[in-house]
Amino acid sequence: MIDQRVLELVMWAELSLLVLSLAVFFVHGLWLYFSDKRDARLTAEGRQALARLLDGEGTQSPADVGILRALPRDVQTTVFLEISKNLTGGGRRELNRIAGLTGIFDRARDMCGSRRWTRRLKGARFLAQMEQSDVIITKLLRDSHPAVRAQAAEWAAAHPVPEVFDELFGLLADPETLSRFAVQDALLRMGRDAVEPLARYLENHSGQAAAAGLHLAAAMVEPVFIPAAISHTLDGLPEVRAAAASLLGAVGGAEAASRLVDLLDDPDPDVRAAAAFALGRMRHWPAGSRLAAVLEDSSWAPRRAAALALRSIGGPGVLLLRRAAVSPVQRASDIALLALDMPAAAR
Amino acid sequence: MTHELQNLAQALLLRGELLVLLYFLAVNGWYLVLLVSSYLEMRRHLILIADESRWRLLSSELSPGISMLAPAYNEEATIETSVRALLALHYPRLEVVVVNDGSKDRTIQVLRDQFDLVVVKAVYDRNIETKPVRAVYRSATYPGLVVVDKENGGKADALNVGLNFAQGKLVCAMDADTLIEPDGLQRMVRPFLHANDVVATGGTIRIVNGSEIRSGRVVRARVPTNLLAGLQVVEYLRAFLFGRLGWNRLGGNLIISGAFGLFRREAVLAAGGYLHDTVGEDMELVLRLKRRGYETGGPGRIAFVPDPVAWTEAPESIRVLSRQRDRWHRGLSDVLWRHRKMFLNLRYGVTGLVVFPYYVFVELLAPVIEAVGILGLLLGLAFGLVDWPFAFLFFLTAYGLGTALTAFTLILEDLSFHTYATFRDRTKLFGWVLIENLGYRQMTVFWRLRGLWKFIRGRKDWGDMTRKGFSQKSAVAPRLR
Numbered sequence: 099m100i101d102q103r104v105l106e107l108v109m110w111a112e113l114s115l116l117v118l119s120l121a122v123f124f125v126h127g128l129w130l131y132f133s134d135k136r137d138a139r140l141t142a143e144g145r146q147a148l149a150r151l152l153d154g155e156g157t158q159s160p161a162d163v164g165i166l167r168a169l170p171r172d173v174q175t176t177v178f179l180e181i182s183k184n185l186t187g188g189g190r191r192e193l194n195r196i197a198g199l200t201g202i203f204d205r206a207r208d209m210c211g212s213r214r215w216t217r218r219l220k221g222a223r224f225l226a227q228m229e230q231s232d233v234i235i236t237k238l239l240r241d242s243h244p245a246v247r248a249q250a251a252e253w254a255a256a257h258p259v260p261e262v263f264d265e266l267f268g269l270l271a272d273p274e275t276l277s278r279f280a281v282q283d284a285l286l287r288m289g290r291d292a293v294e295p296l297a298r299y300l301e302n303h304s305g306q307a308a309a310a311g312l313h314l315a316a317a318m319v320e321p322v323f324i325p326a327a328i329s330h331t332l333d334g335l336p337e338v339r340a341a342a343a344s345l346l347g348a349v350g351g352a353e354a355a356s357r358l359v360d361l362l363d364d365p366d367p368d369v370r371a372a373a374a375f376a377l378g379r380m381r382h383w384p385a386g387s388r389l390a391a392v393l394e395d396s397s398w399a400p401r402r403a404a405a406l407a408l409r410s411i412g413g414p415g416v417l418l419l420r421r422a423a424v425s426p427v428q429r430a431s432d433i434a435l436l437a438l439d440m441p442a443a444a445r
Numbered sequence: 446m447t448h449e450l451q452n453l454a455q456a457l458l459l460r461g462e463l464l465v466l467l468y469f470l471a472v473n474g475w476y477l478v479l480l481v482s483s484y485l486e487m488r489r490h491l492i493l494i495a496d497e498s499r500w501r502l503l504s505s506e507l508s509p510g511i512s513m514l515a516p517a518y519n520e521e522a523t524i525e526t527s528v529r530a531l532l533a534l535h536y537p538r539l540e541v542v543v544v545n546d547g548s549k550d551r552t553i554q555v556l557r558d559q560f561d562l563v564v565v566k567a568v569y570d571r572n573i574e575t576k577p578v579r580a581v582y583r584s585a586t587y588p589g590l591v592v593v594d595k596e597n598g599g600k601a602d603a604l605n606v607g608l609n610f611a612q613g614k615l616v617c618a619m620d621a622d623t624l625i626e627p628d629g630l631q632r633m634v635r636p637f638l639h640a641n642d643v644v645a646t647g648g649t650i651r652i653v654n655g656s657e658i659r660s661g662r663v664v665r666a667r668v669p670t671n672l673l674a675g676l677q678v679v680e681y682l683r684a685f686l687f688g689r690l691g692w693n694r695l696g697g698n699l700i701i702s703g704a705f706g707l708f709r710r711e712a713v714l715a716a717g718g719y720l721h722d723t724v725g726e727d728m729e730l731v732l733r734l735k736r737r738g739y740e741t742g743g744p745g746r747i748a749f750v751p752d753p754v755a756w757t758e759a760p761e762s763i764r765v766l767s768r769q770r771d772r773w774h775r776g777l778s779d780v781l782w783r784h785r786k787m788f789l790n791l792r793y794g795v796t797g798l799v800v801f802p803y804y805v806f807v808e809l810l811a812p813v814i815e816a817v818g819i820l821g822l823l824l825g826l827a828f829g830l831v832d833w834p835f836a837f838l839f840f841l842t843a844y845g846l847g848t849a850l851t852a853f854t855l856i857l858e859d860l861s862f863h864t865y866a867t868f869r870d871r872t873k874l875f876g877w878v879l880i881e882n883l884g885y886r887q888m889t890v891f892w893r894l895r896g897l898w899k900f901i902r903g904r905k906d907w908g909d910m911t912r913k914g915f916s917q918k919s920a921v922a923p924r925l926r
Contacts, residue, residue, distance in 0.1 A: 112845030
């Protein structure tokens with residue numbers, strides 16, 4: 099038997115929770131309403147003060163700096179970040195000088211040194227978006243939290259200096275996906291500045307570390323990577339050989355083509371597929387007969403890549419596909435018919 | 446003798462009621478754990494996304510490609526606007542794969558005319574066996590559009606064809622009536638960038654009824670005035686914000702809404718794609734991916750993104766809603782039955798020991814236990830074994846904690862996204878929370894029981910899903926299959 103008093107007790111407790119949640123819900127709504135209004139007013143004041151300061155050309159009013167300094171931290175951050183997206187060159191330098199006067203950079207630096215990763219992330223995010231050069235962010239590239247490392251890498255994209263490269267290449271094979279993605283993206287955004295360091299990196303690394311670099315190099319497409327790519331086609335890991343094949347296909351050239359043809363006999367199907375795909379990308383018609391042989395490959399991926407490669411070569415490739423379509427080897431004829439878009443009855 | 450029987454019935458009823466009350470307390474206690482977990486998870490999420498620069502993802506050559514799979518069946522009236530809405534999503538490497546599932550109307554002609562389609566020779570791997578493909582088209586004006594014309598085989602078959610043709614590393618499956626936020630894909634892709642072992646992500650789905658829609662986008666979220674739609678807003682908030690978000694931290698989710706989910710294509714292909722013979726094909730796929738992760742030692746994490754990413758239309762008629770809930774429960778029963786091997790199995794870690802049993806005892810069997818409780822109480826009242834004040838008190842106690850927890854969900858939403866900002870919306874929302882347990886919940890118990898019964902009897906039909914449709918302001922409302 100349930101004691102009625104227990105039920106009453108439980109019910110009153112539940113009712114109290116309900117009333118409490120009702121109060122919080124509506125009080126929070128009111129607070130949001132008023133704080134939004136206040137923030138909107140302060141943001142408008144801050145924008146005007148900042149606009150006057152940026153427009154002042156050396157004759158800046160300390161009162162405007164005072165207005166910016168007095169703003170609540172979140173509003174201050176909003177005011178600077180929203181305008182920073184639209185400024186470059188001299189305007190950006192002036193904005194950063196004003197931000198320095200308000201003490202906002204000092205606060206961000208303090209946050210970057212915090213023991214809590216959430217504060218470090220916030221500090222790094224602000225400095226990165228303001229494109230503020232600071233040695234403390236370079237240190238954050240070695241942070242223990244991947245989100246902070248990723249944020250520091252985002253900042254690094256705009257700072258192509260030797261010490262930053264060293265740190266970034268050290269993170270190229272980061273086991274954490276988030277920071278690895280950010281590092282690769284940062285190096286790609288650095289463009290030509292990153293080419294030489296990446297070529298050196300490829301010369302000095304092998305295995306998984308090299309694979310990450312090869313993928314990146316394939317997106318950059320520079321002939322300087324060819325020697326390293328050729329040497330990596332002999333790597334023990336199939337993933338590295340496949341990445342090297344893709345890079346060779348992207349860059350092109352006689353030396354690359356010759357090595358790619360050799361890779362059509364690689365023991366790993368993914369490497370054979372990557373080599374066939376790369377030859378198709380180069381439209382290397384002299385490799386046509388070798389590609390036609392791959393149509394009989396026991397794995398689907400190389401067969402498909404070879405068929406597509408032959409199709410992209412044009413006339414000679416289509417001729418070889420037509421021959422393969424009547425081949426006694428069923429899988430070769432199937433893939434050739436598929437590539438030629440011919441019905442099976444045409445066999 | 447009669448007196449003895451009455452005593453026995455009384456004892457059974459009271460013990461049964463005690464069991465039901467304990468069940469309610471246990472379930473709501475677990476909900477409390479989920480609520481705390483979702484609060485912590487939300488806090489972490491908001492820190493990670495505050496001031497993040499998503500434009501980097503938008504302009505990066507390294508962003509993973511996404512293929513939107515859009516099965517279409519007899520959609521000649523809406524296919525053009527639907528496809529245009531998909532092509533307009535803000536994502537850098539986006540491919541839209543429209544699969545015409547043997548439509549009997551002019552769907553394929555409309556596509557050909559409106560998107561300058563040309564027949565292409567496609568060499569594709571039939572990773573998953575499907576109904577034959579008639580033709581493959583590419584658009585001369587939209588490089589990211591692929592249209593596959595195939596023989597009719599149902600939604601799962603069409604999705605499997607889409608999987609065979611998709612080139613993206615990730616594939617996105619969506620429902621007919623889903624409005625995706627323009628930056629929804631950028632938000633959904635985050636977990637794949639954060640961890641290697643994520644195979645699928647789902648996002649928060651909100652109810653669109655009553656909201657202001659322009660050009661296929663929700664420009665102002667409002668709480669619906671319609672009773673059924675309003676109650677579903679509360680249900681969805683609870684299910685997504687503290688149900689799924691809470692599980693993110695406690696062992697992972699088992700459900701990704703079929704309305705909008707993002708999957709790692711390779712993992713879905715390795716798992717064999719969508720199953721044809723189930724009404725819960727989306728949940729089945731998610732559970733199979735998770736199970737496979739454990740069995741092969743490969744990736745298998747299912748992540749949930751709390752940002753509102755998509756909007757769906759809630760049924761406003763009891764008939765349609767009852768069919769939907771009936772079908773959902775049949776799907777749940779079917780999926781849990783198919784993967785019953787995972788139940789309390791150490792091999793499947795937290796999923797086998799905590800998540801799966803939760804779904805069995807709380808999600809699957811809740812209507813049975815609740816029905817027993819309601820029936821017992823009514824019988825007790827009828828036979829004079831329970832007095833009215835006690836019954837009333839019992840009812841309030843049993844549902845009170847649930848109501849309070851739902852109210853806390855509103856606070857969680859308000860602290861994070863505060864989608865419903867006006868005083869009027871807040872009042873309506875809280876009103877729906879207060880009345881949810883007065884009749885509506887009991888109706889859902891009945892519908893779910895019916896679904897369970899139909900599952901036991903082996904029914905696998907979908908039932909008719911007529912909806913009101915988006916307002917006239919909705920110029921672009923996806924109505925794909």
